[in-house]
Amino acid sequence: xxxxxxxxxxxxxxxxxxxxxxxxxxxxxxxxxxxxxxxxxxxxxxxxxxxxxxxxxxxxxxxxxxxxxxxxxxxxxxxxxxxxxxxxxxxxxxxxxxxxxxxxxxxxxxxxxxxxxxxxxxxxxxxxxxxxxxxxxxxxxxxxxxxxxxxxxxxxxxxxxxxxxxxxxxxxxxxxxxxxxxxxxxxxxxxxxxxxxxxxxxxxxxxxxxxxxxxxxxxxxxxxxxxxxxxxxxxxxxxxxxxxxxxxxxxxx
Numbered sequence: 304x305x306x307x308x309x310x311x312x313x314x315x316x317x318x319x320x321x322x323x324x325x326x327x328x329x330x331x332x333x334x335x336x337x338x339x340x341x342x343x344x345x346x347x348x349x350x351x352x353x354x355x356x357x358x359x360x361x362x363x364x365x366x367x368x369x370x371x372x373x374x375x376x377x378x379x380x381x382x383x384x385x386x387x388x389x390x391x392x393x394x395x396x397x398x399x400x401x402x403x404x405x406x407x408x409x410x411x412x413x414x415x416x417x418x419x420x421x422x423x424x425x426x427x428x429x430x431x432x433x434x435x436x437x438x439x440x441x442x443x444x445x446x447x448x449x450x451x452x453x454x455x456x457x458x459x460x461x462x463x464x465x466x467x468x469x470x471x472x473x474x475x476x477x478x479x480x481x482x483x484x485x486x487x488x489x490x491x492x493x494x495x496x497x498x499x500x501x502x503x504x505x506x507x508x509x510x511x512x513x514x515x516x517x518x519x520x521x522x523x524x525x526x527x528x529x530x531x532x533x534x535x536x537x538x539x540x541x542x543x544x545x546x547x548x549x550x551x552x553x554x555x556x
Contacts, residue, residue, distance in 0.1 A: 314406075315342040315377045316552065319370060319396075321387025321413070322490075323457045323482040325351040328386070331545040339553050346373055348392065350486050359453040363395060363489035370396035380406040384552060387538065388490070390414045390522075391422050395494055398501040405504050407529075409552060412511040412519050412538055415526060418497070422490040425522070432521035441465060442516045454484040465516045470542040478542065505529050507555050509548070514538040530555075 316336055318329045329345035336343035349365045350358035370392060374381050383405060385393030390413025397405045414425040430440060445461040457465075459479050467475045496502070508531045510523045516538045523531050532551050534540050540548045 313341055314553070315379065315381045316344070317370060317373060317377075317381050317383050318343060318345045319383060319385045319389035319393050320345070320348065320351075321385075321389045322485045324386070324478075325481060325483065327481050328478065328539070328541055332541050332549055335545055335549040336553060339549070341553060342377070344373060344377075346370055348389075351483060358484050358486050359449075359451065361486040361489060363391070363492040363494070366392045366489055367395035367399055371399045374400055374404055380404055382407050382409060382555075384409045384411060385413045386411040386541070387413050388422055388485075391416050391420075391425070391489075391494060394496060394501060397504050398494075398496050401500050402504050407505040407507060407555060409507045409509065409555060410522070410528075411509045411540070411548070412514055413508075413522065414519075415506070415508070415522050416494045416496060417526065418495065419493050421493050426517070429517055429519065429521050433518055437518070440517045449484065453487055455487060456484045457482055466538050467542060468515060469513065469537045470539060474542040478539070508532070509534060509540075509551055511536045511538055511540060 318332060320326060320328050326345035326347040333343045333345055346369060349369055350361040381404065383393040383397060390410045393408055394416050397408055414422060416425060442465055445458040445465060447456045447458055449455060462479045462482055463475045467478055506528050508523045508528045510519055510531060510533050512533050512535050514537055534547060536543050
């Protein structure tokens, strides 16, 4: 007898984009995860998409609350996958939701906070721990601050080389056309994280070893991870090698 039923949905992954990005960066990843019988949801953080008009007023809590809202709409536990700045969002959302809802945290070339850290402090620490003699990260030259100091933007002329140099020309154009301004407040807000909640959730790290924005090797050692994976990709493996990325993500128990 032929079984015509659809594949069993085993896990639910919530995909959290990084700074200047949106849910669009996961366009290749979502169908690949679904093809493996899982559920994947690319979250649009506040201040993105049709919500760009209030980017100046978005808080870190706004980010984490949106993730928590989507997570609570799902049946059963979820896995949070945070890319780059999305790592701090995933962490705070996990603290809000607890281990009963969050089965694991996967950090994709991301910033990983401890209690009291800010995104800015983590970025500073990462720069300080680069290999001695390393050139100054080019991304520091590419960030453009708004006049009111409430948002910043990435110089689009530098974006392709910083984030997408190993991606197809089509993907580069797609991404550069969609990068947006980033609210400053979430990046400057200290995180309140506890050992009893955030601390007990299993954590995994995927290090992109060919990133040209900022080498995250230090972040991959910043706290104990169940496992650290390595991808020889730019900061954007969701475009350059989505199949390999999904293989790692869905292979994590």
